[in-house]
Amino acid sequence: MENREKEILIIKETKKLEGTVQISGAKNSALPNIAATILTDKPVILENIPELLDVRYMCTLLKEIGSSITQIDEKSWVFSLKEPSSLEAKYDIVSKMRASILVLGPMVARFGEAKVALPGGCPIGQRPIDMHIKALEKMGIKIEKEHGFIVAKGKPKGAHIVFDRVTVTGTENIIMAAVLAEGETVIENAALEPEVVDLTVLLKKMGADITWNWKGKSRTIKIRGVKKLNGAKHKIIPDRIEAGTFAILSALTDSSIIIKDYPENFLTYVNWIMRKMGIFIVKIGKNEVVVKKDKNLKPAFIETKEYPFFPTDLQAQFMTLLSVVDGLSIIKENIFENRFLHVPELNRLGANIKVQNNKVAIIDGVKKLTGAEVKATDLRASAAMVLAGVIAEGKTIIHDIYHLDRGYEKIDHKLKSIGVDVERKKVKQMLVKEV
Ligand code: EPU
Secondary structure, three states: OEEEEEEEEEEEOOOOOOOEEEOOEOHHHHHHHHHHHHHOOOOEEEEOOOOOHHHHHHHHHHHHHOOEEEEEEOOEEEEEOOOOOOOEEOHHHHOOOHHHHHHHHHHHHHHOEEEEEOOOOOOOOOOOOHHHHHHHHHOOOEEEEEOOEEEEEOOOEOOEEEOOOOOHHHHHHHHHHHOOOEOEEEEEOOOOOHHHHHHHHHHHHOOOEEEEEOOOOOOEEEEEOOOOOOOEEEEOOEOHHHHHHHHHHHHHHOOOOEEEOOOHHHHHHHHHHHHHHOEEEEEEEOOEEEEEEOOOOOOOEEEEOOOOOEOHHHHHHHHHHHHOOOOEEEEEOOOOOOOOOHHHHHHHOOOOEEEEOOOEEEEEOOOOOEOOEEEOOOHHHHHHHHHHHHHOEOEEEEEOOHHHHHHOOOHHHHHHHOOOEEEEEEEEEEEOOOO
16 A cells, blocks of 8 residues: 545535635647747747646646746746747657647647657547647648657748637647748637637738638638747637636625726627526626626526537536536536546535437536535546535535646635635545555
């Protein structure tokens, strides 16, 4: 038997919350924006970078490639990659964070060469990267898979890419490959997520030539390659998923916490779903909102779908909310094939949720949840457990909270500041060796 330390979160039921919560910079915007700094030998300043485990992994990866990274203030960093010291993204980081694949596009674009470890498994689904590879091959890059690595060679050339399905990091990788490519690239069926748009805003500041066309059903991006990109200064957009999570927390506890930097424009569809349930986002200042709710909320039908529709990254948190809304609610997960890992954990807390074919969850609202020990099975499932812990009677202990630290900046501090009774504790973990 071996002893190791791990962290748990202990949350006690907290009835009413008050105070202000500041929404951090978006993880899924910070990651591609940091990768984009590879594209130039000039310094790029990124502001509003959230302090997250995934951001640290991405910075470690860039340092291994040869980037110098200097902190200017709490949230701003300068990235500069004059000469690469290595063109390899090693397995130890890639296996921890799938978004490491985002260095592939910029590395081939600038250096004509890259070696990136294959990401491997993921709890929420298989998450292949076949569409990234197919598109790069269409741009003339020679790609081999050897010894667990993708080895890419060649400078990208403009091409007409049609993605079979919408892929967020796939779109970002190809945009970054195309900005320095010879000729014009057209990406059809591109992802329109605000984080993808934010990446193009940075790239345009660096001198890239990018135009969007998302009229009607069209999801097309046109990129004319340029010879060189410059440095720039850019502020990362607020995290719509963190904002949505705090809005749900406010509704669950019927509290008027002030949510600062709530990106209302990125949450139009989510806000519409909330309104239909009887939850209202009320603007009280520039980018400041509070949440108001009807006495009795209505159940909902939610289907996850690419932006501008309902984000899969808020599905688990909404499930916690619906688990205590009287009546039958349905959630259909269309993006990932295994993203109901939080269901057995919510049921441990007293929810009544049944899953059909790993695709549809039927939620029969209960009066209350009761505290218990639960596992955080992935990042957003962890957030669902936190929300449940706040309203569950008694004490909830959440294990494996490292998932939470990957995507929620200083979550326990933020929760404490609005009155949640939460404690992070180091405990010994007993590891029984297999015999
Ligand atoms: N897919 C393929 N082949 C590919 C690429 C994707 O089959 O080459 C499939 C995936 O398996 C999935 C679907 O297409 O079923 C969509 O995946 P997508 O590529 O859009 O996901 P991603 O780019 O890997 C990003 C976010 C995720 C978020 C998804 C969907 C980042 C760093 N990650 O992942 O964020 O859930 O888009 O919106 O941007 C999270 O923050 O918790 C998170 C998982």
